[in-house]
Amino acid sequence: MKTETNKQQASIFEGYSQRLQMTEAIELTQQSLQAHGKSHQHWGIAWSGGKDSSATLTLIIWMIDSGMIQAPEKLTVFYADTRMELPPLAIAAYQIIDELEERGIEVRIVMAPMDKRFMVYMLGRGVPPPNNNTLRWCTRQIKIDPMQDSLAEAIASNDDSILMITGVRQGESAMRDSRIIMSCGKDGAECGQGWYQEVLPNSKGIRGRVATLAPLLHWRVCHVWEWLKHWAPQAEFGDWSTAAIADAYGGEEAEELSARTGCVGCPLAQEDKALDTVIAMDR
Secondary structure, three states, X not given: OHHHHHHHHHHHHHHHHHHOOXXXXXXXXXXXXXXXXXXXXXXXXXXXXXXXXXXHHHHHHHHHHHOOOOOOOEEEEEEEOOOOOOHHHHHHHHHHHHHHHHOOOEEEEEOOOHHXXXXXXXXXXXXXXXXXXXXXXXXXXXXHHHHHHHHHHHHHHHOOOEEEEOOOOOOOOHHHHHHHHHHOOOXXXXXXXXXXXXXXXXXXXXXXXXXXXXXXXXXXXXXXXXXXXXXXXXXXXXXXXOHHHHHHHOHHHHHHHOOOOOOOOOOOOOOOHHHHHHHOOOO
């Protein structure tokens, strides 16, 4: 029975998101933030510099600036700098950081301590590169743990809870989709308006004080490219430096290439399409 229900939920998600126009996708995100944001005084936005989190970040700030949603009492952007990003994406991220700070928005640059950074950990300590089977240490060590540490620090300094907003989308991977469907309706989680969870799983020392929301859950990848390449760079939508992000993924062919996997030279990927794509660009 549960399996059949999950299949039905997955079918609803897929069919619904395929039919959405850009304006409809934005309206659903607005509804998601209106429904869940008002319950939290402090919002945090988890930002990796990639396409989904960059679309989430710039869209939310534009919505606040344009009056589409009410601003929280406090807003913090947490930028996860792994020091392993493609140079064009890293450059675009720091340009966006400048644009955020010009708006008076607090940005916390989150990175692992020097001894635990990717190259230092391998070349300095002699630890084998991560692999997909028995030794996948990289994501947790250079991204997840530093983010949770920074979250714990932010909560302690303000003595409050936080709504952590992410760029998670339906359709990114079968494993993620299954996890989303299974968690809907569990521990206060909701999927009708974004993907809202009252409890952040596996949170070190901050369980119960961090809720999560994925307000772009229903967006298709075409919506993401449309926002990054055509909407966000316009002055009326925030004048963001997001076009360079789409270019780093492959420009007009970004959706077909699906180039970026994460870190430059990721040992978990068979081919570094993103690096090949960037090197092939004349500029």
